[in-house]
């Protein structure tokens with residue numbers, strides 16, 4: 232884009248709605264994600280890995296998930312990878328989940344679904360169980376009433 236066009240483009244950014252800005256931000260993050268594959272970030276991260284939760288440098292390797300090295304913090308015991316806490320982590324997961332829900336609607340086998348999303352079969356299995364029991368509005372309403380009843384009884388016994 233020419234410099235002059237870019238200046239007028241930037242001038243227009245200010246008049247975007249909040250939703251339009253969010254859309255633009257997502258496009259920018261997406262293009263950045265494509266330029267810097269997760270594996271590159273993964274390599275750069277190894278050697279200076281620090282816990283995103285407590286900033287401890289006392290971490291050790293903890294298996295590989297979806298092609299990314301996973302680490303475990305010796306202080307707070309949390310696990311993380313190079314993308315944890317970055318916009319890319321959310322984006323990558325969102326993309327994967329969209330792919331994955333697509334494989335569910337196509338009734339693909341676990342092996343095929345895992346291959347399609349580039350995840351291992353164990354992850355595919357876990358995700359299937361997270362997706363399938365998704366409660367509909369009806370189920371949510373029922374559990375809400377149950378909780379209210381319990382609270383009511385607990386409080387009435389107190390007095």
Ligand SMILES: [Zn+2]
Nearest residue numbers: 282285304307
């Ligand atoms: Zn930690």
